[in-house]
Each structure stands twice: as C-alpha cells, then as structure tokens.
Amino acid sequence: MNDNNINAQADREELNSGMKTETTNRGGAYSNTKATLALAKASFRSIIRSPSAVVFTLAFPLIFILVFGFLGGGGTHIDVGISPGPDLKNPVVGMLEKTGMIRLVKDKSKEDFAKLLEKGNVDAMIDVHRKVNSVAYSVNVVYTSASMDKGNILKSVLNNLFYDKNLKPSIAEIKESTVHGREYKTIDFILPGQLGFSLLSTGVFGTAFVFLSLRQTLVIKRFFATPVKRSSIVIGEGIARIGFALIGALFIIVLGNLFFGFTLVHGAITVVNMLVLATLGVIVFMGFGFIISGIAKNESMVPPISNIVTLPQFLLSGTFFSIEAFPKWLQPISRALPLTYLNDAMRKVAFEGVGLWDVKFQIMILFIWGIGIYAVAVKVFKWE
Amino acid sequence: METKKAIISVKNLVKKYDDFVAVQDLSFDVYENEIFGLLGPNGAGKTTTLEIIETLRAKTSGEIIVDGFSVDKHAHEIKQIIGVQLQAAGYYPNLNLIELIELFAGLYGANIKPMEMLEKVNLQDKAKAKYKALSGGQKQRFSIATTLINQPKIIFLDEPTTGLDPQARRNLWDLITEIRSNGTTVVITTHYMDEAEQLCDRVAFVERGQIIALDTPDNLIDKLVSSGFERKKEVKKANLEDVFINLTGKEWRE
Ligand SMILES: Nc1ncnc2c1ncn2[C@@H]1O[C@H](COP(=O)(O)OP(=O)(O)OP(=O)(O)O)[C@@H](O)[C@H]1O
Ligand SMILES: [Mg+2]
DSSP, X not given: OHHHHHHHXXXXXXXXXXXXXXXXXXXSOOOHHHHXXXXXXXHHHHHHTOHHHHIIIXXXXXHHHXXXXXXXXXXXXXXXXXXXXXXXXXXXXXXXXXXXXXEEEOSOOHHHHHHHHHHTSSSEEEEEEEOTTOSOEEEEEEEOGGGHHHHHHHHHHHHHHSGGGTTOSSOXXXXXXXXXXXOOXXXXXXXXXXXXXXXXXXXXXXXXXXXXXXXXXXXXXXXXXXXXXXXXXXXXXXXXXXXXXXXXXXXXXXXXXXXXXXXXXXXXXXXXXXHHHHHXXXXXXXXXXXXXXXXXSSGGGHHHHHHHHHHHHHHHSSSSSOGGGSOTTTHHHHTTSHHHHHHHHXXXXXXXXXXXXXXXHHHHHHHXXXXXXXXXXXXXXXXX | OOSOOEEEEEEEEEEEXXXXXXXXXXXXXXXXXXXXXXEOOTTSSHXXXXXXXXXXXXXSEEEEEETTEETTXXXXXXXXXXXXXXXXXXXXXTOBHHHHHHHHXXXXXXXXXXXXXHHHXXXXXXXXXXXXXXXXXXXXHHHHHHHHTTOOSEEEEESTTTTOOHHHHHHHHHHHHHHXXXXXXXXXXXXXXXXXXXXXXXXXXXXXXXXXXXXXXXXXXXXXXXXXXXXXTOSSOOOHHHHHHHHHOSSOOO
C-alpha cells in the first residue's frame, strides 16, 4: 500500500509535467504520416512473427525451387529442329545442346520440319551454316505461332548466346568467349513462377486474414477511437505487406542466384526491375485480399475463398509449366489471369534482361486488373 | 464543484437501430474534471451513448458538444482530446505491451515513453508480454493505459471493473481517482453500485434509452430515504444499490 502511494505520487508528477508539455504539443498539427508509419511498423512486426506468413511467402516457394533445382532438367523442353546440312557439329548447335532445355530434332527433311512446325510438334527450326569465306556462322531461326511461348524461350536462349547481336539475319560472330555465355536452366523458368506464387499468397491470404481478424477482434474499432485516418490504416498495412513481400522476393532471388545459378542478366538492375514488378503484383493481389476480407463471415471462410482466387492462378498461370502445355480451350483462361502476366514479365526481365518498358503490355494488363479489383474492393470492403 | 463548466453537453440524443430505439431523447451535461457515472441495466443504452460521444457511432438525431467541438463536424479534433476504453476491444496481434503502446503513441501522434505508461497501471513487469497472455484485470489496466497516451482531457471507461476481483477493483478506483486529480474528466459506466457511490461525483441512471435520474449519489440516497424507504432487516438506511433496484426494477434483462 505504501509503495503504491509513493508510486502514485510519482505518477502524478509525471502526469502533471506531461500535461505541461502537452499544451505546447497540441498546437502542432496531427501527423498522418507518423500514424501510418507506426501502423506499418506494428504490422510488419506482427507479420514476421506469424508462422503462416513466413511459410507461405518463403518456405513453400523455396521448397519448390529446391525440388526443381535438384531435379534439374525435369522442366520445360523445347523441341528444335535442325535443318539438314553438312556441318551439324558446329558450335552453335553444340551450345544449344548444352543448355539441357532444348531437345534437338535431327534427321528430318526441310519439308518434314515445315509440317511439324505448322502443327507445333517442334517449337522452332534452326539452320546454321558457315558463311562463305568466313569463320562466322549465320543462324536462321523459324518460329511457329503454334508454339510462340517456347519459341520465346528459345529466342531468349539465343539472345543470351549471342548477347544482343542475336538474330540479325546477318552474321553471328561466335567467339570462344561469347559461346561460353549463359546457360539456360530449369531454375530460370521455375523461380519467377514461384516468386509470383509467393507474392500471390502473401497478397491474398495475408491481407484477407489481417483485415478480417482486425475487424472481428475489434482492433480496428479501437483504432477508430484514435485520430488515425482510414487511409492510414490501409496504407500502413500495405507498406508492411509490400515490404515483407519484397524482402521475401529478394531472399528467393538471391538464394536462387547463389545456389542454383538463377540467371540475372544485368545483375542488380535486373533484381530492381523484378522487385518493381513484384510490388505491382503484390498490390494487385492485395486487392483480392481486401475483397475476401469483406465477404468472408469468419476466419474459417478465408482459406476456401482465397483458394478460389489463388488455385486457378497457381495452376494455370505458368507457375510450373508453360501455358502452352495446357489444352487449347484452357489457354484463354490462362491468358485472362493476372499472375500469367506477372510471371511472363518476370521471366522476360530475368531471362532476357529486358527493361520494364519492354514488358509494358504485361504491366498494363496488371494495371487494368488492379483498377478492376480495387473498384470492387472499395464496394465490398467492411470496416466493422 | 463550484465552477460547473460543462465539458460534454448532450442534447436530445436519439439513436435508432432500424426500428429499435436504443436511445431516446437523452440530455445531460458532464462537468469539467468530475467523475460522471452512467448506470443502468443491460441494454439500457449506455455503451451506445458513450460510443456516439466518442464519435464511433452515428447518431440518429440530437446535438453533442465535446470541449467545444461538435461530434458532427469535428470528430477528428474530439478524438485527439479523449481517451477511450471500449467495453469490447482488441489489440494488434503478435505485439507485446511496449510495442502496442508505441503503436498507439504513433496513432495519437503523442511523444511518450512506453514504459512510463505501463508503470502508471503497474504493468511494467509485463512489458514484454503479449496482450493475450494477460489476466482479465491486467487487460483492463492495459486498456486504461492506452486511454492515457494522448494525455486526454476526458477519458471514457466502459465497465472497466467488470470481471475484476475486489482488490483489482479498488486498485483501479485509486488509479481513476488519481487520473481525475490530474485534471482529467472521467466518464464511466459500471454495474457496481458501491463503485459508483465511491467514485462518482454525479451519476445518471439510464433505463430504456432515457435518463430517469441524475444527481450526486448522496442526494439520490437522501431522496430515497426521505421518501420513507427503509432497508429490510438492516439498521443502515440505504445504499446506492437500493436506489438502482428501486429505480430500475428487479426483473431480469436480456
Ligand atoms: N449494432 C447494433 N445493432 C442493433 N442493436 C444494437 C446494436 N448495438 C446495441 N444495440 C441494442 O441497443 C440497446 C442498447 O445497447 P447498449 O450496448 O448501448 O447497452 P448497454 O447499456 O451498454 O448494456 P450493457 O450494460 O449490457 O453493456 C440494446 O438493446 C442492444 O441490443
Ligand atoms: Mg455496455
């Protein structure tokens, strides 16, 4: 009791002195930024302490990467026809063989290849011959619209073999140093897909769970008793979620690069480009999360509804297999999903080393999705 | 209580939930630096009234002024000068008490030392504990600590002592008295009449969304006694609990 009284005395003085400083403080304007950042910090702390977030964002994608990383050549194959000629042991063909991703089809006539190309039974045809009076080779590639996707992969393979001098129908001057260029691995296909999946899970599940539980456990109600703005709550949560997703993405990219030789054509710049895409992706996916948090009645409804959003994208957006592997009637569905475009852009940026401007089409589709989703989210999102 | 300046003024407050009228034509003033009690049976409309004053719920009609600010136009300003303990509220998951206080400091834009806030409610030993891991009484004390972060002019406590043991209750009374002696106005609801009698300068009895009595506990008791009321079997004349039962009846409320 005595102790209490002493404490009380001390507290009173503190409160009193507090009151004085406060009268001067109160003149200052309330800072929305400070509130937003406080929320972002709190949310970020909460996320990294929640096991499910860490599992979905890091563990799952890493496991898949590990599995496929060790499986090695088990991924996509590109069938490339080599047009008959005298010089099949040339270094270009040798390099193509080494990539492990490309299956060379030989011993067929040009006419046979033309038919196979038409049906998409081979993904491209390549013709290599030495230029007259020259040590350089001329490379002629014929793609097929029946298999544009794989053709594109081949294109990037060649791109990398020849750096950017690639398919000028002219001469590819293959020097020894150039030929030992990048090698294409399964990881280059798998990692962007897993990254996309990681962003999708974090964005959808994380956002849906957090806002539903903050609403249901009346955390948001208590927030509303403070001067904080609704936009601060959303933005603060968003910053934390995006920050966490980007750290996860960076982790996956760096790990993939160090241990599985994931190709980053322009090094750090490629990573930055990928992170920009990741940010855009996770913002779009968070929109799904907002919608789900609004329509779910309780926490147990979040996983099933979230799966309706994530599963089709997980399966149909080229996470594991190229979209081309699906039946024709499924492909339009694949091409409607936002993750398809994120994966596509990620691969182009990482694989081919293109800049963001070169994937503007994919970015535009993601923007359109974003606008659509947030238009719905604004309607169905519930604060209480 | 010589200078009775109203810091909260509620005029003709009405709140309807669809057809159901939860608060009908409520009017009262809360004076600066008093402890004001809202008493009444379950479902009387106490929480509804408080949350409308706290700008957390919309009213159907009426006028409310809090320290010169109208709830209609200046909710943001009101929120900066009040501290709120809700009857039911949660705190951000996975954070410890210090981190939660830091969060609220950010939300209020207040510059405080989190540990000092916890010391005020004697929770310094639980600084690293999660809110979930606190006992009922500790939770209540923590809630009260969060109401003090912005050094408010008024704090609202909705049943802060419900579920507490007698000691914890008395400790909280000390804390509340102390907060008041620092110049803060306190609005409190409770179902414990001994508590209201002990703590409150004035109490309002709410019944079915209407105020049926408003005075100091002393006056209310005196009035009842002078009307010829006598406690059965007991020498003492009456306490506030008698006033409560007498005013609001004995039957069960949902
Ligand atoms: N959101 C709501 N929608 C519909 N009715 C409501 C809502 N909130 C409260 N009510 C009703 O309004 C009435 C007053 O509720 P309120 O919570 O204000 O009572 P109270 O006096 O605080 O009760 P208690 O002592 O149990 O806390 C009750 O009949 C309640 O059922
Ligand atoms: Mg209540």
